[in-house]
Amino acid sequence: MGTKEQLLCLLESNRERYVSGEKLAEAIGVSRNAVWKAxxxxxxxxxxxxxxxxxxxxxxxxxxxxxxQGIERFLPRDHPFNLIVRKLVDSTNDEARRRAIEGAPEGTVVVAEGQTAGKGRRGKEFFSPTATGIYLSIVLRPALQADRAQYLTTAAAVACAQAIEHVAGKQASIKWVNDIYCNGKKVAGILTEGAVDMESGCFDHAVLGIGVNVKPPAEGFPAPLGDIAGSVCDADEKALRNRLVAEVLDRFWGLYRHLPDRSFYDEYRRRCFLLGEPIVITRDESRVRARAVDLTEDFKLVVELPDKTRLELPYGEVSTAHA
Known part of the structure; x- marks a missing residue:
C-alpha cells in the first residue's frame, strides 16, 4: 500500500479519536510532510x-x-476477500465477470460508489446513483451444478436481509426470488450470473451482484420507481455504508461455505412475504393470476392457479395481485 492508503487505514482504525501527524508519520515510515500531502x-x-x-x-x-480500509474495519481479520473499490463502473457484475475470466480468485469483490449501467434481472436496469447506495459483486467458483444457481441467490437474499436488520435496525423481508423489502418498498436486488462448463454442468465461475438503496437519492427515485423503491435509511443517517458492505459479505460467506446444506432455507421461507398471498405471474407478455402456496426445498415457488392446478416455478417474475 502507498502512503495515502496506509494513512486511510490508520484513520479508519482510529475513527473515534485524533492521531497526531507525528504518530501517523512514524507508523507509516514517512515524513510529516508526506502525511500532510496524503x-x-x-x-x-x-x-x-x-x-x-x-x-x-x-x-x-x-x-x-x-x-x-473502511470495509475491512468491520470484517474478521482472516476474511477471504480481495476488495476492489471504484468510484464509478458500468456494472459491478460486468467488472467482476471480466476479472473472473482473467483468472481472479474466488472472493474477489468489486464495490462501486455508482454504476452507469447497473443490471437487474431480465435485462432491466438497476438504478445506481452515486453516494447513496452500495453496489457490489463477488467472484465465486462454486462446486455447484448450474441448475442450483438459485442457492446462491437465496443465500445472498438471507444474508442481505440479516445485514440490513443488524446495521440499520429495519425489518427486512424477501420477495421471491431476489428482492429485499423494507416497509413495503424494494430496497435491494440480487443478480446471479455465471459461465458453465458444458461437460460437467457445473459453474466455471459465478458472479453474485447485490445492490442496496441505503439512502434516498437527493432528487428522489425516477418514475416509475417512485412507487416501488425505497431506502434502508433516511437521508440524514450517519455513515454506515462500509459497515453494511462488510456485514453482507461476512454473512453471505458464512452461508456460502456450507451452501449444499441449505441451512438458510427456513429463514428464507420465513421472510418470504408472498407465501399465502394472491399473486400475478408474468410470462412472456401475459399475466396470470394465482396464489403462492409454498416453497420447495430447492426454492421453487409453488403456485395454485384458479382451476386448482399447482405449478412449481424455478424462476420468474411475480408480483402481489394488488400491485
Whole structure:
C-alpha cells in the first residue's frame, strides 16, 4: 500500500479519536510532510478529515465514502476477500465477470460508489446513483451444478436481509426470488450470473451482484420507481455504508461455505412475504393470476392457479395481485 492508503487505514482504525501527524508519520515510515500531502490527496477524493492543532487528524464521523480500509474495519481479520473499490463502473457484475475470466480468485469483490449501467434481472436496469447506495459483486467458483444457481441467490437474499436488520435496525423481508423489502418498498436486488462448463454442468465461475438503496437519492427515485423503491435509511443517517458492505459479505460467506446444506432455507421461507398471498405471474407478455402456496426445498415457488392446478416455478417474475 502507498502512503495515502496506509494513512486511510490508520484513520479508519482510529475513527473515534485524533492521531497526531507525528504518530501517523512514524507508523507509516514517512515524513510529516508526506502525511500532510496524503491528507490533502484524500480530501481531494472527498474524504472528510478533521485537523486540530496539537491533536492531529481524524476521519469525520460523517464520512461515508466506500473504501477497502473502511470495509475491512468491520470484517474478521482472516476474511477471504480481495476488495476492489471504484468510484464509478458500468456494472459491478460486468467488472467482476471480466476479472473472473482473467483468472481472479474466488472472493474477489468489486464495490462501486455508482454504476452507469447497473443490471437487474431480465435485462432491466438497476438504478445506481452515486453516494447513496452500495453496489457490489463477488467472484465465486462454486462446486455447484448450474441448475442450483438459485442457492446462491437465496443465500445472498438471507444474508442481505440479516445485514440490513443488524446495521440499520429495519425489518427486512424477501420477495421471491431476489428482492429485499423494507416497509413495503424494494430496497435491494440480487443478480446471479455465471459461465458453465458444458461437460460437467457445473459453474466455471459465478458472479453474485447485490445492490442496496441505503439512502434516498437527493432528487428522489425516477418514475416509475417512485412507487416501488425505497431506502434502508433516511437521508440524514450517519455513515454506515462500509459497515453494511462488510456485514453482507461476512454473512453471505458464512452461508456460502456450507451452501449444499441449505441451512438458510427456513429463514428464507420465513421472510418470504408472498407465501399465502394472491399473486400475478408474468410470462412472456401475459399475466396470470394465482396464489403462492409454498416453497420447495430447492426454492421453487409453488403456485395454485384458479382451476386448482399447482405449478412449481424455478424462476420468474411475480408480483402481489394488488400491485
Amino acid at each position: 491528507v490533502n490527496a484524500l480530501r481531494a477524493e472527498g474524504y472528510e478529515i478533521d485537523a486540530v492543532t496539537n491533536k492531529g487528524y481524524a476521519l469525520s464521523q460523517e464520512n461515508d465514502l466506500l473504501s477497502p
